[in-house]
Amino acid sequence: MIKNIRLRVLPQVWADAQKLEQEIARQNAISPKSIKGIRTLHRSIDARQRQVMIQLDIDVYINEMPPQQLFEPKQYREVKGDRQAIVVGLGPGGLFAALKLIELGIKPIVIERGRNVTDRRRDVALITRTQQVDPESNFCFGEGGAGAFSDGKLFTRSKKRGNVQGVLERLCQFGADTGILNAAHPHIGTDRLPGVIAAIRDEILRCGGEIHYETVVNELIVRGSSVITSDATEVIGVRTNRGQEFLGPVILATGHSARDVYHMLDRQRIPIETKGIAIGVRLEHPQQLIDQIQYHSRDGRGKYLPAAEYSFVTQADGRGVYSFCMCPGGVVVPSATGPEQVVVNGMSASSRGSRWANSAMVVEIRPDDIPVLLHDLGIKGMDASPLAVMAIQEEIERQAWLNGGRTQVAPAQRMTDFVHSRLSDSLSPSSYTPGLVSSPLHFWMPRFISSRLRAGLETFGRNAHGFMTDQATLIAAETRTSSPVRIPRDREQFVHPAVTGLYPCGEGAGFAGGIVSAAMDGERCAEALAGCYRQ
Ligand SMILES: Cc1cc2nc3c(=O)[nH]c(=O)nc-3n(C[C@H](O)[C@H](O)[C@H](O)COP(=O)(O)OP(=O)(O)OC[C@H]3O[C@@H](n4cnc5c(N)ncnc54)[C@H](O)[C@@H]3O)c2cc1C
Structure with missing residues (x-):
């Protein structure tokens, strides 16, 4: 029984x-x-x-033995080359799209600008050592996408929009701990995630899929023209920086950091839309302090409890201010994708054993806010552009670089100094290995963001005794919270409404915000594409 x-x-x-x-x-x-x-x-x-x-x-x-298996592994069969589709980007969206295409008997041809996940490890380690970012292989680009060296948190709010459990089971099938199947806040950890990604990639290759690494898609092949016109509305393949052409319907899963892809779409007159985003800082506390606050104990978490998490949200002057992507026992990482940018994010290992807790503390920015931010940042001529929010992101990242070490050394300020608008004389120790430099974030960040951030932090400090402390550090800039652009698509068919053959997918298209939701979106795009093939 x-x-x-x-x-x-x-x-x-x-x-x-x-x-x-x-x-x-x-x-x-x-x-x-x-x-x-x-x-x-x-x-x-x-x-x-x-x-x-x-x-x-x-x-x-x-009086009955439990079943041996927690889930039914999927069997993937070899695909022949008679039906093929292009998958651009091998992040969670692209990986799961490719797997699903195989399941549906379609050969995936994957194009990925970065290196495989093993070589990529070396590239991300080099950022700290050389203070340089390889624009094709970094915390956002390369096999596994932005999710590869992440916290590996696997919870998503988009329960209705697909099969969360199915994605978690596939991750277990390829090596993740089965504990993720029942945890309220499942988490893999950056030490384990690359192994899972490599196992999925091996399966794609074993089944006959192709993966072209270090290859950048720089043009969509449009039937009859190089741009979308009323007579040319079908994407039939892609061109790459190596001069290759690959033909087939295209799942575009290039993530939120591929700015060249948004420029490419704009250039080819494929309709795209601007989208709201959230911008702010990474806030880093000693983990011990968060444990004390959340577990109501001076002794912290003790022997049996995991590193404590938090989640805060409030409104300040009509906009949401909230914590996001909290990494208990984690580290702050440099996740820029190009020169003259400082961008921070967070990750943690499966043990969540570091001395620090960090989270993004961000302010909601709506499309209505674009004019004031463009004005504050001195950006001209972008008001009507679908790339306006991206321009705002870029400028704040450049400001962070200018106010940091003009390397990957990030500008930072003690939390209490930020709310009192004073420069920090010194900074607390931090997990951010490229280094920090004291900087008046309250002064140079756009007032739209800094004033709301201050109000939000004050509210969180009042609600959680001990949270507002000079031991906590704000590190700038947290700008890549989601895509600054939406690539429209049909709600049912997942295809671009103005262009057949193009399936905008995952976070970069504005339809996902995290590993699991991007993976689910990849599966849905593959299913929609297969449906079209059948017709
Ligand atoms: C440091 C960090 C920590 C994170 N932590 C978490 C977390 O704990 N939990 C969570 O749910 N989410 C986390 N995220 C967010 C999560 O990683 C993303 O939401 C997710 O990876 C989006 O998946 P995607 O497949 O849509 O895009 P991406 O993962 O961004 O993948 C896009 C891929 O496309 C490739 N590409 C881009 N342009 C081209 C081109 N022109 N040609 C060929 N290839 C191209 C890129 O190299 C990349 O591999 C984190 C992100 C970062 C950066």
């Missing part, structure tokens, strides 16, 4: 399988001997009260 139960246990009970079984037996009046196994369906931490509890939703197997 399988009995589904919900229970709350102390962290030390959760951490000990024998104690947990005894507790289940006690709470449900079951003989401990009759329990042959338990399967956790969902687990979360309830830290609302002083005594932190673990909440579990469990299937208990009474």
Whole structure:
């Protein structure tokens, strides 16, 4: 018999399988001997009260053995070359699009500007050593995309828009820990994610897919013309910087940082739209402090609890101010993609064992806010351009570079100094390895952002005692929170409404915001493309 139960246990009970079984037996009046196994369906931490509890939703197997497999692995068969599709970009969107195409019998030809995930490790390590960013292989570009050296957080709010569980199961099939299947906030970690990405890529190749690394798509092949006109409305392939042409319908999964792709679309007169975004800083605290705040204990998290997380949101002067992409036990990383930019982001290993906690602290920017930001930043002639938000992003990243070390050394300020508008005499130790330099962020960041950020941080400090502290550091600039452009597409067919054969996909198209949602979007685009092939 399988009995589904919900229970709350102390962290030390959760951490000990024998104690947990005894507790289940006690709470449900079951003989401990009759329990042959338990399967956790969902687990979360309830830290609302002083005594932190673990909440579990469990299937208990009474006098019956649990099934061996937690999920059904998918079998991928070799694809022949008679039907093929182009996938541009091998981030989560492109990886899952390619896998799905194989499942549907279509050969994926993947074009990826960066290197494979193993070589890419060296390139991201070099950023700290040389203070230079390779524009084709960095924290955003290369096999695995922006998700490869990330925190590997796998929760998404877009539950309705696809099969979250299916994506998590595929990740497990290719090597992720099955613990992600039941955690409230699943997390893989930057040390494990590259292995999973490499295993998916090996499967794509084994099944006959092609992957062309270090190759940049720089033109879409439009039937009958080089630009979209009323007579030429079909994309039939791509051209690359190596002079190759690949023919087939195109899934464009190039992520939010491929600015050349947005310029290419604009140049080829493929309609694109400007989109709201959020911009701010990375905020870094000592993890111990966050543990003390969130677990209500001077001793921090103790032996059994994971590094604590937080999530804050408020409104300041009509715009959202919120924490985003929080990395407990993580590090702040340099995620620029070109010269004269400083961009920061966060990642963590599976152990979440670093001494720091960081998150993006950002201010919502709506399309209506574009004129004031363009004006504040001295950007001219962009008001009517679909690339206006991208221009704002670029200028703030350049300001961060100018106010930093004019290398990857980032401008930073103590949290308390920022809210009191004073320069920091010194900075706290930080996980950001290229280095920090004290800078008056309150002064040079656009007032639209800095004033709201200050109000937001003050609110968070009031709500969480100890959060507002001079031990915390603001590091600029956090600009790549989502795509600055939307590439429109049909809601049902996923194809560009003005151009057949072009499937805008993932975060870069404005239809995803994270690893899981980009992966799901990749699958949906592949399914839509296959549907068109069938017709
Ligand atoms: C440091 C960091 C940490 C993050 N942490 C998390 C996290 O913990 N959880 C989470 O859900 N999300 C996280 N994110 C965001 C997440 O990585 C992205 O949402 C996700 O990767 C988007 O997937 P995508 O496939 O749409 O695009 P991307 O992952 O950006 O992939 C796009 C790919 O296209 C390639 N490409 C671009 N232009 C071209 C071209 N012209 N020709 C050929 N190839 C091209 C790029 O090299 C890249 O590999 C993080 C991002 C960063 C940078």
